Amino acid sequence: MQPISRRSLFALAAVATPLAFLAACGDDEEEGSGGTQPGGSTPSTADGSPTLTGTVNFLNFTGWSGPTTYADFAAAFPGATVNEIAWASNDDTISKAKGRAGDIDVVLVDGTTFPRLTALGVLAELGDLPNMQYVADQYKGNSWDPENKSFAPTDHGRTGIIYRKDLVPAPPTSWAEFFAMAPQYSGKVAMLDYQGSVIDNVLVMLGKPVGSTDEADLAAVLEVLTTVKPHLLAISTEVGKAVAAGDAVMAMCDAYDAQLALTTNPDVAFVDPSEGQVGYLEGLAILDGPRNDLARAFVDFFLAPENYAAFINNVASPYVQPDNAGIDPVLTESPVINPSAAVVAKLSYHVFLGDDQPKFDAVWDAFKAA
Numbered sequence: 001m002q003p004i005s006r007r008s009l010f011a012l013a014a015v016a017t018p019l020a021f022l023a024a025c026g027d028d029e030e031e032g033s034g035g036t037q038p039g040g041s042t043p044s045t046a047d048g049s050p051t052l053t054g055t056v057n058f059l060n061f062t063g064w065s066g067p068t069t070y071a072d073f074a075a076a077f078p079g080a081t082v083n084e085i086a087w088a089s090n091d092d093t094i095s096k097a098k099g100r101a102g103d104i105d106v107v108l109v110d111g112t113t114f115p116r117l118t119a120l121g122v123l124a125e126l127g128d129l130p131n132m133q134y135v136a137d138q139y140k141g142n143s144w145d146p147e148n149k150s151f152a153p154t155d156h157g158r159t160g161i162i163y164r165k166d167l168v169p170a171p172p173t174s175w176a177e178f179f180a181m182a183p184q185y186s187g188k189v190a191m192l193d194y195q196g197s198v199i200d201n202v203l204v205m206l207g208k209p210v211g212s213t214d215e216a217d218l219a220a221v222l223e224v225l226t227t228v229k230p231h232l233l234a235i236s237t238e239v240g241k242a243v244a245a246g247d248a249v250m251a252m253c254d255a256y257d258a259q260l261a262l263t264t265n266p267d268v269a270f271v272d273p274s275e276g277q278v279g280y281l282e283g284l285a286i287l288d289g290p291r292n293d294l295a296r297a298f299v300d301f302f303l304a305p306e307n308y309a310a311f312i313n314n315v316a317s318p319y320v321q322p323d324n325a326g327i328d329p330v331l332t333e334s335p336v337i338n339p340s341a342a343v344v345a346k347l348s349y350h351v352f353l354g355d356d357q358p359k360f361d362a363v364w365d366a367f368k369a370a
Contacts, residue, residue, distance in 0.1 A: 053079030054291055056298045059093060059107040062086045065302075066310030073301050080294060090116075097122050097287055104287050105295040110280045112196075112352045114144045114151055117285060123150045124288035127296050131303035138344060139281060139320040151283045152299050154308075155317040158279030158339070158347055159197045161271040162243050162258045163250035171250070174274040175205035178250065179228050186231040190239040190251035195364040196350050198225070198252065200278040204348065210278055211351035213359040225367040235368070244268055255279075256317050259336045270336045276346035281320075 056073075062084070066072075070082035085104065087093065090113045096102025097117055109117065117123050126132070126149065135153050145151035161178050163171045168185070172178040182189045192198055200210050202224050208217045234242065239251035240261035253261070258270040284302065286295045301307060309326030312319045318337050319327060331337045339347075353360060 051079070052077050052294050052297050054294055055081045055083050056291065056294055057083045057085060057103055057105045058298070059085045059087055059096065059102065059104045061108060064108065064311075064315055066307055066314050069302065069307055069311065072307065073298060076301065077294075077297060080297075082298065093117075094120070100287060100289055103289075105289060105291050106298055107285055107287060108154070108282055109151070109285050110282045111142060111144050111349045112280075114283075114285060115352045117287075118144070118150075122287050124286040124292045124295070125149045126152055126286065126299065129296065129300040129303065131300050131305070131308075134303060134305055134308070134321045134324065136320055136322050138341075142281065142349070150285055152285070152303060153281055153283040153320045154302070155312070155315070155319060156279060156281045157255045157318055158272075158277050158343075159192065159194075159201050159252060159254050160258065160273060160277055161250060162240065162253040162261055162268055163271070164243060164246065164265075164267050165269050166267045167246065167249040171269065171271060172273075173271060175201060175277075176275070178252070178273070179205070179224060181250070182228045182231040185249050187233055188247075188249040189228070189231055190233050190242050190248040190253075191228070191235045192239060192252045192254065193235045193237050194254075195360060197254065197278065198367075199360055199363060200348075200350055201252065201273075204276050204278060205273075207275075210348045211353060213353065213356040218359060218363050222363050222366055225363075226370040229367065229370045240264075240268075255336050255339075256315075259316055259331075259334060262334070262336065272335075272339065272343045272346075276348065278348050278350060281349055 065084075070084065074081050085102065087108065093107060093109070093113055094116050096104050097107070097120060100122070129152065132148070132152060139153040139156065140148050142151065161172055165171070172181055199221055202221045203210055203212055203217060205224070206217070206220055208214070208220070212218070233248050236242065239248065239253045240257035242248040243251050243253070244261040244265040253270070255270070258268070261268045262270065284299045286292060286299065302311070305321065305324050306326055308321055309324050312331065313328045316331060316337065318339065319331070321327075322338070
């Protein structure tokens, strides 16, 4: 299995133009005349059911799907196609969602973006999606969508610690030990270049609420970060690669990157810190518009066990369908990709900071400048 590197997806998303996957007989002219009708209605067959033709515009990380998901959807729904539009940033997603400026039907979101879309009033309800039954209950009923009306979970991740087993004989088991051991391995420690991941996990270590913007809490976070700064090899999005190569011996690292590092070098190991950790839960949402029925069909198709397994096997991400027999055993047997219930129970998700975001920014800027 050769999974996509998500760090490569981020790089691609920053520069890529929208990619059209036209695997069936739809085009712009056809969509305008036969796929949908003005006023948000969908043409119906003689029995009143929607015909489900047209193009689903899907705002997504480039390639964050199964290898043939879009072609398979087109085959299952003749006259339907999928147009993947490259994700650039959360702010770009919000900009495209306002007034359907980007003409987006389905969007990949997390718990920090979803509340912003809710506030805009642009979300459509998912309705009855039969394949939601395969999503484990632990990923449903989230604070941003407690009744599961508009968010269909697809994948998740968390930040932990990776280290070289051959170079760190007594590895850290907690965030506190990770930071305490940094002087011992000075110049061989790497930190993620993701503001939220770093600050929130230090808050967890300190026993503070995730997303806290209390002045004293953030001052304590900055003290931890400036103390460790002289011992860092790098603040990078490539920490997994650095540890696998031996340039760093331990690092704060996201699960998907850790799995890639483990695949590259069997001397790499991953630790879920004992204090708990912060991560993300991603899912699909529908922006209310003229193709809602087609969008719902696509989301349900994406979650169908065979299609979902193809997605996870391609991207090597922690998954939300634990009983899916089609997922590669390499992934199901990995505690990085398939964490225990005890690990999941201590996992918190990043929160949307709103007007308090500049407080996190100030801590991050001070850390970088130290």
